[in-house]
Amino acid sequence: MSSGCAGGSPSLGNFAFFPYASCAGGDVNGCVFPKKARKIPYKPDSVKATPGYFGIQLQSGVAAEMTTAHHTSLFRFQFPSTSDNSPLLLLDLTDLSDSRQDNATIEVDETTGRMSGSSRFNPSFGTGTYVAYFCADFKGASIRDNGIFVNSRAGATVKDLKINRSINGYPLPGGGFIRFSENPADGILARIAVSYISSEQACSNAEAEIPDFDFEATHTAAESAWREKLSPITVSSEGVDSSFVTNFYSGIYRTMVSLQSSRDDVVDTDPIQVNPQNYTGENPLWQSDEPYFDSFYCLWDSFRSQLPFLTINDPNALTQMIRSLIDTYKNEGWLPDCRMSLCKGYTQGGSNADVVLTDGFIKGLTNGIDWDLGYQAVVKDAEVEPFFWSVEGRGGLDSWKSLGYVPTEDFDYKGFGTMTRSVSRTLEYAYNDFCIAQMASKLGKTDDVEKYTESSGNWENLFDRNQTSFFNNGTDTGFVGFFQGRYQNGTWHDQDPLWCSTIDNYSGKSCSLQNTGQETFESSLWEYGFYVPGDQAALIQLYGGPDGFVKRLDYLHDQNITYIGNEASISTLIFPSFLTVFQYHYAGRPALSAKRSHFYIPRYFSPQNDGLPGNDDSGAMGSFVAMSMMGLFPNPGQNVYLITPPYFPSISIKSPLTGNTATIRNVNFDPTYEAIYIQSATLDGEPYTKNWIDHSFFTEGKELVLTLGKNESSWGTKIEDLPPSLSEYAGGNGTANGTVTKTLGRREVTMGMLKERAGLGSVVMAGVGV
Structure with a gap:
């Protein structure tokens, strides 16, 4: 074993x-x-x-x-x-x-x-x-x-x-x-x-x-077999310190080190394992002609970058994993959120198999996947509360539907689980519903698009515009407005935004699955303050616009409130930090994403004995390194990769599905990594100003050429260049491009409901750093 x-x-x-x-x-x-x-x-x-x-x-x-x-x-x-x-x-x-x-x-x-x-x-x-x-x-x-x-x-x-x-x-x-x-x-x-x-x-x-x-x-x-698995991605390493090449391929290796190699015939004798593991032919629980994968350990960890990486590098394996997830739903009644050794694992946040299925669906995976049954499975997550929601589905659905959030100390008599994490569960349920709306849109289910788009905005109902944040010595962080737990009567809970952050070395609070845990899972309110992957435009406005958003995001990183590692201190496994490295893109500052990426690599990741900041968690950390150094970081559940310069003069990725090779080339590549800011770009020879790209880049084998310089430029900064968001960006139009776009009128309805429920008054400028 x-x-x-x-x-x-x-x-x-x-x-x-x-x-x-x-x-x-x-x-x-x-x-x-x-x-x-x-x-x-x-x-x-x-x-x-x-x-x-x-x-x-x-x-x-x-x-x-x-x-x-x-x-x-x-x-x-x-x-x-x-x-x-x-x-x-x-x-x-x-x-x-x-x-x-x-x-x-x-x-x-x-x-x-x-x-x-x-x-x-x-x-x-x-x-x-x-x-x-x-x-x-x-x-x-x-x-x-x-x-x-x-x-x-x-x-x-x-x-x-x-x-x-x-x-x-x-x-x-x-x-x-x-x-x-x-x-x-x-x-x-x-x-x-x-x-x-x-x-x-x-x-x-x-x-x-x-x-x-x-x-x-x-x-x-x-x-x-390992060489074959690593072969789709090749880099030009001229002038590059060899440790960077080792670091990159080590990240890919760790991404796949627990996963069984997969072929179209399912039965497989390759000695490679990627997490999850291919146990086809070794499942005593039910009889099926579908693949059986185990050790989805856990999707809360792997949906963020590990499984999206496999969509690029090993889509056949991911296709079989999705078929296995759907077959588990067919035979056990629920999509697993975590599973290992034939057993149901504990759910940490939302029903994140919904994100995994959506990510594969919108990126065009097929080859035997029953997407109608898959859609039925994700809708069940959203609509039916299981008796034991600690291992499957979602708890608190009555409150979710009637109040628009999961309350602190919820009255929930239909299903049972650890009655904590109301903030992180609300934010994750909202994004799970956002993903369901993406599937519904492509399947032509108009009513469901409207329904789940509406509920995907429930994250707004936990924003307390008056919540302050102070360090233990009494120093004000200078920011007002954070997500916060709420009781059923609408009053606010009192979790300190810094509890369970990396710098929380005084509270003794738990943010894990203990029954004394806080309202966030393995992270702080500060960290979860950025977890709105589907509607960054609305979140940016909530934080006072792009400048306020960037100021707050900088503070999160610069004050070490977040930590890119795992199990570093005070029970923190801070995987929500992955996307925060690149969320500057949504504020029109892609150069700052590149700068932040180079802050963490190789400072925290290197091919040394102490070159990992913590537990790799089944390839989660390895995939963060691989995709960061590749220069295309995913926002999982969306057809979006955020562009930063690769750490090499060029990188090529051959699609195992189409055989086409996508290439990213850096002009003016600087091996000292001082020139890490994109000045201009072309896509297949044509000027390209968007700071993101979609999955067709890989399947169609396109060429992206990035001209680099030592200073931040205007590239990728205009509203029309920003990644898709459910709401409109202030001063411009939202971008649909494979996602559901919430219209301005729709947005006004949602904000009106928020004001009515929360008594917030005007929220557009709430949370400005002061």
């Missing part, structure tokens, strides 16, 4: 091997078996990691190498010489987070040494349990003895074990061992495969994928 940590407990890492050079006195019980007792350090300088390979040496002198196929891993262990030269391998019925439940089993074949069995585990960030099966074989030396271990003792006369968890909150040690008669110089090979169906299927997977225990061939196949 692959392993990783994307929040919650460490994920997977099932059925671990542990190598011993020998057991004291030649007695099998001279080895230390319990997991906590046997641990020893590794040699830091020995670690080597490349795509499809990992190597490490322990202080005991044992060297371990690992490579992989689709369901199967192959290990090579080399042991130092000892007095009896009889190395031992242990297979532990455990996982990384020690979540094993009752009735784990192992069976050891005395003659062949094959070990097979299963265990029940908890998921990392969800509810329920799952059963994983394994099959392990060994090659390279003759067998001295084998058997099982339990607690701190082992026995070669017993070949079968069934073990429970224990009563002390920690699984009892147990598993199998195999000891060898000699210590070959070229090492001992251990092959282990997994399955969610049966041990027999795990054995079949192993025999099909790595039949000959050929470590070099398996490694080469994995490396070749």
Whole structure:
């Protein structure tokens, strides 16, 4: 099993091997078996990691190498010489987070040494349990003895074990061992495969994928598959520091490191995984001809840049993921917002599968996707409250429909979940509805366009124009007007806008899924103050126009209120910060987006041991780096990429769907990155002034040429050059271009409703920095 940590407990890492050079006195019980007792350090300088390979040496002198196929891993262990030269391998019925439940089993074949069995585990960030099966074989030396271990003792006369968890909150040690008669110089090979169906299927997977225990061939196949996956994107690196090239491709690699490679025939043996993982043929929950992907872990993390990146670089995989999401809805009744190891994961914010489906739909993905059923699924998210909305759908829908927001301490008797995050849920539900309106528009569902366009403006109902913000020492931030929780009677909650920000080192408040959590999820009111992806024009006016918006956005970054990293401090995983790096585009200041991008890269992201600011969260951080350095950052759920200069003289992207190659060229490229401001641009040879581009750039293979300079210019600053927004930009017309445009009259109705509900009076100039 692959392993990783994307929040919650460490994920997977099932059925671990542990190598011993020998057991004291030649007695099998001279080895230390319990997991906590046997641990020893590794040699830091020995670690080597490349795509499809990992190597490490322990202080005991044992060297371990690992490579992989689709369901199967192959290990090579080399042991130092000892007095009896009889190395031992242990297979532990455990996982990384020690979540094993009752009735784990192992069976050891005395003659062949094959070990097979299963265990029940908890998921990392969800509810329920799952059963994983394994099959392990060994090659390279003759067998001295084998058997099982339990607690701190082992026995070669017993070949079968069934073990429970224990009563002390920690699984009892147990598993199998195999000891060898000699210590070959070229090492001992251990092959282990997994399955969610049966041990027999795990054995079949192993025999099909790595039949000959050929470590070099398996490694080469994995490396070749990775090269193919990375091949659509090529850069010109002349004059560029090699660390920037490594950083860029490392970002792409991390974006895809947990995701199964996908082909049109679905069944796939490539040793590449991208998150989510392709478990087609390994789903015991229902029978289907559709692909099955797991570890949507979680969409709150991945919808922002990781899955949009796959729309460009691996659209076939994303197509299969969308089919899997829709098939999960068909068989379980809801689109998942988070899912791992066959279990339902916890919903963090809105129903963000709605954003994922919309993003794929408006960018033209087809190839077997039932978009009518997909639309039915997203509408159910908006209309029907599930009984347990902590794992699917949306809670508080009665209040959402009657009040236009999710109240703090809502009275909700139809469904149940952690009664927190009313601000972030309201803002995310609003954007989810915005996305549904995009789908409805393209499907010709006029009534739904009007309905969900209207509700997509509900974010405005939580804007408190009188909310102030002070630092802990009493210093005024100088800004007035923030989103704030509201009770059912319309009165305001009192969450400090800086609580749960990066600089909140004093409040002790929680903004996660605890029942004592605040009204924002893993971020502050300051941060969520910019989360209106569908209607930036209206938000800009709410903050006093472009100058006020830019001033506030600068303050967010310059005062370290936001942090581009993950799990940095005070329980913050601040993924809403991704888009704030580029939101200057909407205020007509694309040069400031480029400047901010270069502030974070490489300051916080570099190919060093400390080159990540926190947990990569299944490729979320990697995709932020990749798309930032590529110079086209998405606003997911919209056919929009915000243009900044790539970090290279040129970059080319070959569409896996059409075979066409899109190219971005920088004229006057400066490897010192002082000239990072676009002075002018052409698209296929014609002058181009818009500061954004749509997905046809990739599929049609267009050429974008950017002329750069050291100073901010007027390029991309006019109202007609700004990205689409639901409302009109002040002084000009809104841009439709693949999205629903809310007319001025529509806007006046919405604002009137807002004034009536909130008692705001005039809101156009509210929130101006003072």
